[in-house]
Amino acid sequence: MTQCGNLPVEMNTFVGRTAELDEIAKLLTRTRLLTLHGAGGVGKTRLALKAAQSIRDDYPDGVWVAELSSEMNGDLLAGAVAGLLGLPVQAERPVMESLTAFLADRRLLLVLDTCEHLVGPCAELAVAILTGAPDVHIIVTSRQELGLPLEIVKVVEPFPVPPPEAADLAEYDAISLFLDRARAVAPGVRTDERAMMAIARLCRRLDGVPLAIELAASHMRGLSATQLADQLDDRFKLLADGDGLPVRHHTLRTTAGWSHELCTPAERLLWARLSVFPGAFDAESARGVCEDERLPDVPDVLASLVAKSVVARVGDQYRLLDTIREYGRDWLGELGEGELMVRRHRDHYLSTALRMGTEWYGPRQLEWACWAHRELPNIRTALDRCLAAGDHRAALELSGALWVLWCYLGLVREGRYYVDRALATVGAPDPARSRPLWVAAHLALIQGDMTLARSRAEESVESAQHYGDADAEANAYIRLAGHRLLTADPDAARSYALRAAARFREAGPPDSPAPLSVPLVLAMAAAFGGDLDEAVEILRETRLRCEARGELSHRALGDYILSLALFGRGEVAEASAAAREALEVKWRLRDMVGSALAIDQLARIAASAGDGYRAAWLLGAAQRIWIAFGLPGPGALTSTEPRQIAAVRATELIGEAAYTRAYEEGAASHIEAAVAYALGD
Structure with a gap:
């Protein structure tokens, strides 16, 4: 690795x-x-x-x-x-x-x-x-x-705590932890005998539980150690049993409750609402889910909760520790806002996913790719909650809205899991099915399931026509075109692409830019049909359009197709440059299909250039990707003949034993090592 x-x-x-x-x-x-x-x-x-x-x-x-x-x-x-x-x-x-x-x-x-x-x-x-x-x-x-x-x-036990008669308090880890965290919020913490005795009393009261000690220490900004211990004593007395002994297993929950009481009403409300996030979240999501007329200034309140150690900040994100989240979730139930916040969480990620889809073919692709990968826990939770609660239509809409994540950012299997489950819960006819159906067709194409891909795309066309959804119909035609390309029928693929172009024009405003998927399909149809010059011309024009928009994903796919066409014309150096550019972008987006295809292409180029070792190594690396990622293999997406020819040529160049060693080295490499080697000279 x-x-x-x-x-x-x-x-x-x-x-x-x-x-x-x-x-x-x-x-x-x-x-x-x-x-x-x-x-x-x-x-x-x-x-x-x-x-x-x-x-x-x-x-x-x-x-x-x-x-x-x-x-x-x-x-x-x-x-x-x-x-x-x-x-x-x-x-x-x-x-x-x-x-x-x-x-x-x-x-x-x-x-x-x-x-x-x-x-x-x-x-x-x-x-x-x-x-x-x-x-x-x-x-x-x-x-x-x-x-x-x-x-x-x-x-794992709590820290040992000093008994009342202990003399050397500094040797106890519980005391050291309290002092370290207290000094972070109040550098002038007193450590005279009286203060240290109060800290020891506090650590005993908290049973040496580290998180409880850290929560208590976060309040040292405005209180002395003695005041802190006295307040906590009062809090625990409320939970004492008939003999006056504290309920020990409530230590952390009691400390969380005490911290909760020290918060302002706005801080308590945000604490409760933030519990709807299963893990990390960013400030924009916190604001989008939690802010309303009752809580109009989420950023300031969030900063206050960070200062009080209720919320942890990790880089540009925030999170509640599990126990703190559990307390907040209980409080959210007491407020009667549990279902409301689940809906807001779902709606926030649905609206953001829709915005990602709208802006995908533009300059924000890498930004959106980072957002989608970073927010996966929240996305999964929103989908799982919809499916578990019987909110099937919302699950269908959200799974379809996430087509960028499933189709272009490497989450093929997970996308298939959610889209198929959602489609199974909402039967036809229903307008919400049109988009998830073409998404399912796209995923089936990647997985090499040609029969399912065709049936899903055809069903999407039928649904989209019934409900007048021109955008979904156009996307379904693109997937039917892909099906025809992969089943060796470039003429039919061209026909579907032209149908898609007409429907895309109807779907968008008059001044909207033409979709980039259409010329790429036409270029592939030309290349697969033997007209390499036409393919190169289309692709170079399309690349300029992609660059003008700041678009990367389709530009990289176009570079891969361009490499195929240039290689077919004998322009090996240019083909190598195009394949490298395709690989660099596809890997940045974690598009595994595009990455594997580009590495295969670079192996072919290396063999034709006389570098048998490099060709064998890359063939092994690409095969490892196809196998390890469970992809259908290059035979389902392109002809296996060029790969076989490359293997034969590499063996001729370096001999069977050296070829086997190089191939096995590539096959044993981590994907990142394979990409780095493929991008090198």
Whole structure:
């Protein structure tokens, strides 16, 4: 792997846990599956990440962290982990099979963080990986054990707290944690004897639970340690039992409630509303979902919650820790706003997805691609909530509105999962089906399912004509054209493309730019029909149009087709440059189909240029992509003959043994290494 993992940067000081870190390192020499088990707020995640950081040099293929608190759908767990590793599994090959094949010869550490709501799927995933990938180790953090025979469980306890008679308070990690976090908000924190005794009393009251201690310390800006301890004492007395003893298992919830009381009404309301987000969110989404006449200034209130450690800021995003989110969700229910906020969350992502579709063929493609990949947890949650609640029409509209994500940003399999489920719940006739049907046709084409692609596209045409949806009809014709191209009927493909052009003109305003998909289909039809000069002319004109709009995705597809045509005309250097430009953009967008096709094309070019080693290496790398990603292979998208010719030529150039070695090197490479090599000279 060229990457060494995705361990997050530490946002503040790690305190204590020296013995636990040593024990985890030793346990991982005895087991490949270690579960850090403990209550919420006890520090399981932070301990796992610190332990992983301390032993990362033992794993040449990296330490990879899958944060699962926002993943609600066990069916998509393997795909989420695959995507994390740069393996956005697509098509009909089982995801678990693709993932284990990818990991089979790698030595890495996988951290599955926050698994208690997905114990069954996580256990299934762990067994599959550990069985198929002998050098992969897994650390799990969970409030519940996975229950596997090969699992070693390490219980994570709260920090030890000083007894009332303790003399040397500074040696306790609970005290050190409180002081470290308190100094971050109030640099002049007093540490005289009286203050230290109050801090010790406070840590005892909080049972040494790290998150509870951090929440308490965040209030030191306006209170002394003594005042803080007194207030917390009063809060706990409300929950004391008949003997006056606090209900210990309520420690963190009580501290969250106390922090809640110290918030303003606006802060409490935003805290509750933010609990609708399953994980991270940005300021724009917080404002779009939460702001209204009751809460008119979300950015300022959000900043206040960050200052009070209720909301954590990570880069340009924000998140609530799980326990804090659970408290907010309960409060949201008390306010009677639960269903309202779920609808607002859904509507925000639907409207944003629609805007992405409207602006996709323009200068904001990379910006929208980043948004879509970053917001996947929220998108999945919105879809899953719609399907679970029987809000089928909304699920259909949202799954169709996300066509950019499914069709052009690498989420083919996941798109098929959601679109097919949504279509199954809303029967014909219904106007909301027209767009999801052509999206399903597009995904089936990528997966090599020609029969389904044709039937979905034809049904989309019928639905769109019935309801007067010219845009959906035009897009369905483009997919029928693609079907004809891939079934060797370029004349029929040209006819469908021209029909699409006419419907696109009817769909848009008179001054709207012509769609870019039509000339690309016409260029492919010309190239596949043998008229390379016409194809080159169309493509060069289309490239200028793409550049004028700042569009990248169709420009890159055009560059790939141009490379085919130029290579056919014997212009090898120009064909190589065009294929490299196509690969660079397709990889930036995580378009796996486009990336694999471009690498195959560069292998053909290398063979024709006499570089047998490079050709063999690239053929192996491309084949690994087709197989590992579960794609149908180049035979479903283009002729396999050029690839076979390239393999024969490379073998002639360097011999069978050298070809096999180079091919196997390429096949063993990570996708990022393959792309870097393909883009090099």
